[in-house]
Amino acid sequence: MLLNLHLLRLFATVVQTGGFSRAASALRISQPAISKGIRDFELQLGWRLLDRTPKGVRPTREGQALLRHADALFAAERAAEDELVSLRSLDTGSLRIGASTTIATYMIAEHLGIFHQRYPGIDVYLVSANTHDIARLMIEHDIDIALVEGPVGDSDLVCKPWRTDVMSLITSPVHRFASSGNSIDPKALEEEILIVRERGSGSREIVSQALSAHGVEPRRTLEIGSTEAIKQAVAYGVGVSVVSTATIDDQI
Numbered sequence: 001m002l003l004n005l006h007l008l009r010l011f012a013t014v015v016q017t018g019g020f021s022r023a024a025s026a027l028r029i030s031q032p033a034i035s036k037g038i039r040d041f042e043l044q045l046g047w048r049l050l051d052r053t054p055k056g057v058r059p060t061r062e063g064q065a066l067l068r069h070a071d072a073l074f075a076a077e078r079a080a081e082d083e084l085v086s087l088r089s090l091d092t093g094s095l096r097i098g099a100s101t102t103i104a105t106y107m108i109a110e111h112l113g114i115f116h117q118r119y120p121g122i123d124v125y126l127v128s129a130n131t132h133d134i135a136r137l138m139i140e141h142d143i144d145i146a147l148v149e150g151p152v153g154d155s156d157l158v159c160k161p162w163r164t165d166v167m168s169l170i171t172s173p174v175h176r177f178a179s180s181g182n183s184i185d186p187k188a189l190e191e192e193i194l195i196v197r198e199r200g201s202g203s204r205e206i207v208s209q210a211l212s213a214h215g216v217e218p219r220r221t222l223e224i225g226s227t228e229a230i231k232q233a234v235a236y237g238v239g240v241s242v243v244s245t246a247t248i249d250d251q252i
Contacts, residue, residue, distance in 0.1 A: 005073070007041035010034055011049055012070045015063070018056045086121075094123040098143035100150065100202050102227055104128035106246045107163075108147065131202030149244065150202015166245040167206060172237045186214040193239030194218040198225040207242045 014023040014034065024031040042049050049063035059067055086092045095115075099108055104126060112124060127134070127143060131150035138146040139156050152159050169184065171177045177184055189211070197204040211218070222239055224230045230241050231251055 004041065004044065007037050007044070008066070008070050008073070010037040011041055011063070012067060012074070014038060014050065014057060015059050015067060020057070090119045090122060092121045094125065095145070096125045096127070096143045098127045098129070098134040098137050098146045100131045100134050100148040101128055101197075102149050102165075102203060102244045102247060103147045105227070106244070130198060130200040131205070132200030148202050150205040167203075167210070167242050168245045168248060169240060169242050170231065170234050170248055171240045172235055175237065175240065177240065186211070186216045189216050189240070190218055192218070193220045193222055195222045195224055195230050195233055195239045195241040197227070197230070198223055201225075203227070203244060210242070 010023065010027070013026055014020060017023045017026055020034045020038075021031050024034045027034070038050060045062075045066075047062040048060055049066065050057045051060055083092070097108070097112075105128070108126070112126070115122070116124065127137060129137070131148040131152065134143070134146045134148050135152045135154055135157060137143045139154065146157075147162060149165060169177070169189075177188075196207065220239075222233070224233060227243055227247050230243060231248065233239065234241050235251065
C-alpha cells in the first residue's frame, strides 16, 4: 500500500484545525474537496480515521497513530525544502574540484580563497592528479568540475578554455643554453636529457606536441612525476625541461 501524501496532508490539517471548513480555508480548497479526500483516504487505508462529533472532529486510535508518522514525514519534507533553498542560495553544500597537478599547485589557490570568502558555508574539496586521471574522475561523477592543462578528447566531456598558459624551457644557470639568449635552436634539445612528467600528464602531452611540430625527437628522457622535483633536478644540472611558466616564478 502506497501512502498518499496529499491525502495525508488533508487529514492532518483537518485534525490540526479542528474541522473540515477550517481545513478547507487553511489549504485554500473547497470543503467538499476536503470531505471527499478524507473519505477516499479512509477507503484506501481500510480504517476510519476521524470521529465526527457535535464539537468537531477528533482522530480515532488509528488516526492518532497515523498522525505521529505524519508529523515526522512533514518535518522531513520541510527539512528537504529548506536544504534545497539553502543549496540554491549557496549557504551550504559542497564543491568537489579536480585539478591537474600544475593547476592545483600554482594556479587555483587565489580562486579558492575568493570563493571561500564569498561562500563560507560551502565545503570545498580539491583533488589533484594528472590530466588523464582528472578526466576519468569527471566522467565517473566523483568531482563536480575539472580543471586540466592538457587536451581531453573524451566525447563524454565538454571542454571550455579557462586561461592561457605559457610553457618555458628551463635549465640550470650554468647550462650552455643559459648564456645563449632567447634564441635556441629547438634541434639542440635532441642532445639534452629532457626531463618530462609522467604519462597521462597534460603538460607532457603539450610539450610532446610542440616538439613534434618542430621535428624534435629527444634521444634521452627522464620521467619525473612532479613539477617541483623536475625543477630541482634541472637546477642541479640533471637535464632540461619545458614547464608551465606559472611554476617557475619562485626559482628564476
